[in-house]
Amino acid sequence: MTEEILRVSDLSTRYFTQEGQVNAVSSLDLEIERGEVFGIVGESGSGKSVTARSVMDLIEPPGEITDGEIRYRNPDLVEAIADDHPNAIDGEFVKLLELPDDVRRSLRGTSFSMIFQDPESSFNPTLTVGEQLAEAVEVQRRASATPRSTRARTESAEYSLGSLLLSNVFPSRRYVSEESRDRAIELLELVGIPDPVERADEYPHEYSGGMLQRAMIAQALAGEPDVLIADEPTTALDVTIQAQILDLLDDLQRETGMTILLITHNLGVIARMCDRVGVMYAGEIVERGTLEDVFDEQIHPYTAGLLGSVPDLEGGATRRDADRRTADRLQPIPGNVPSLLDHEMDDRCQFADRCPKAMTACLEHPPEYPAGGSDAHRARCVLAEREYDEDAALSDGYFDESKRPVGDEHAEPAEPGTEPPEERPQQPAENTGGERQ
Amino acid sequence: MSMAKFLVRRLLQGIVVIWGVVTIMFGLRAVAPGDPANLMLAEGATQELVEQVRREEGLDEPVYVQYLDYVRELVTGDFGYSWQSNREVEAMVIERIPATIELTIAATIVALVIAIPLGVISATRRNEPADYGATMFSLLGISTPNFWLGLMLILVFGVWFGIPYPTFGLSWVSLASISVPFPSVGFYDFPTGRRPVGFGEAVRTLVRYGSVYDLLVWLKHIALPALTLGTYFTALITRLTRSGMVDELGKPYVTASQAKGLPSVLVRYKHVLRNTMIPVITVLGLQMGTLMGGAVITETVFNWPGLGLRLIDALGTRDWPLMQGIVVFIAIAFVTINIAVDAVYNYLDPRVSEQ
Structure with a gap:
């Protein structure tokens, strides 16, 4: 029944600062089921x-992962990257540190997501909460459209500057779709925010700290990580x-x-x-x-x-x-x-x-x-x-x-x-x- | 609702500022040496004539009566007559506004087009050669005086390159033309022989006759003045964009956006650059007002027929009504731009309207 999903072995993360090398994490092993x-x-x-x-x-x-391996069990991902990155595969596990940056980045939100300490500074103060949640939903939506293709995955994770500029003129080119907005409202409701439809159009400073942390949880869940x-x-x-x-x-x-x-x-x-x-x-x-x-x-x-x-x-x-x-x-x-x-x-x-x-x-x-x-x-x-x-x-x-x-x-x-x-x-x-x- | 209230409040504040400017200008005029009546008349005018002018202009009244009269006239839109040319000040100001606005906007566009990409490159490639280059450029730009830069540009383009390049204003004697044996050519663009026109007229030509010719001539003429006026501004905005963006990039919401898998283009531009622009817009607005005033030097160097040049002329002849008219107009423009900036700021940063 239990299986490891994440196996971190011998992980060392160091910061190279002016005072010298800081060993923030040293040879850390961790298995999570x-x-x-x-x-x-x-x-x-x-x-x-x-x-x-x-x-x-x-x-x-100045930080850098200097040593170790992070293995993540995901048979679908193994299959998807088998051709392009055979050396990153270990059985059912994917060795994350062997993956190129774009593939690794495409796992954010969809495989791993994160809730941060300070909800008030972890939201962009100038965009509505709904918009920011919808972005997270959109990441997942675009990635799951073609889950088995890493190429589509990484491409969908990229969004060109041209598209961004065009989106100011043509609403259809916007990154965030209507469906994602609707889903964002559902997510707000899921985490217990009253009046999610109105709340989605409010800005982070209009939320209380606890509400924002709920919204952040909703945001982290958006990608179904x-x-x-x-x-x-x-x-x-x-x-x-x-x-x-x-x-x-x-x-x-x-x-x-x-x-x-x-x-x-x-x-x-x-x-x-x-x-x-x-x-x-x-x-x-x-x-x-x-x-x-x-x-x-x-x-x-x-x-x-x-x-x-x-x-x-x-x-x-x-x-x-x-x-x-x-x-x-x-x-x-x-x-x-x-x-x-x-x-x-x-x-x-x-x-x-x-x-x-x-x-x-x-x-x-x-x-x-x-x-x-x-x-x-x-x-x-x-x-x-x-x-x-x-x-x-x-x-x-x-x-x-x-x-x-x-x-x-x-x-x-x-x-x-x-x-x-x-x-x-x-x-x-x-x-x-x-x-x- | 709150936006309207906000604008009304700003507008009232603006009126107070303009009133202050009017009062200071009037005060300066009252304490400035010299009898205005003498200035208005030709040298050697009889005492009788001087007295008559003083009476007509109300100069024999006590100062506070003069002040109240002046304010009343301003409120009713009467700016008086130029002592020098005896033309209506209003008309003299209005005819020079387009040239100054063109120059100011062109300088701003030059600044934005160069500064924002440069600032972004600088911030995203911190401590790389591109960043050092941009830093060097902005230091140079901030420390280069306008008048010197203008003269150098004229020297390089007009004299050394010897090309009758745009080193002069609209329909004014050009420096390049000095080397030409027919001074009258100077009133025209060389070598096309066309009379340079303002942007508005150039656009009309384009629309009416489908000719881009006037527009190109305009562009040619405004290029160097705009560059001169815009350099300091460019440097300033480059620095501001860089530091603002570095600051924003370090904020937790950037990490959070990355963590949710948002494409880096969106993180960088939709989130970070937008927030970086908030302080930049403020400075931009404030500086646009300053630019209008600061255009005085550039306009003088390039003989650009704008308000600044007229102000210098008025100053030279102690033409107080004209001076007052121009300064009041600049104050009005300053205040208006500031209100507009606040409105934009409000749109960009929803937290502001709360206060």
């Missing part, structure tokens, strides 16, 4: 959005609206059986929506598994830390390792997300400097270990296979001392305070959604 809701959770700057954008092919310079990527779909909304949007996504997912990749920093959203979860830290998935694995049987101290920084309104301590006396208090994770600049990253567990249980073994980059719970449970942490050993623990402040060769813990610590304050590189292009807020 058809019809499931897979959640990725992590702090701001952990590479969640970049992962999503890599799948969507929305990485723009195989995989819907929701990048922080509720972050910009207030709590009651958040719940409505999640209900809507839930209903739509149940009705259509579509696959959702849900990206959020909010564990509540994960718990509410997901079948399986990946916890991301510093461009890697550090722990993954079913909801129960991650929430109840977590291995990685980072996962534990994330769970500890969520208020528990029922008063029960969910952190197994938490100090009972402080269990009722929120437990922030000390420190900041690490610099992802290549030359500042050591080849160690990236969380070791903030980890309450860092040991000497953590100075080597850990592989993914199988962990208890379900078969799917994996953790990139040595604690998965050995107990915490206080004798091997790294001293407090080990990482505060000046940089030393990896593994050389006997080197003389430098004077405290000599290390320049570390600042995260701030290039506009790589600011994550969270930081923009």
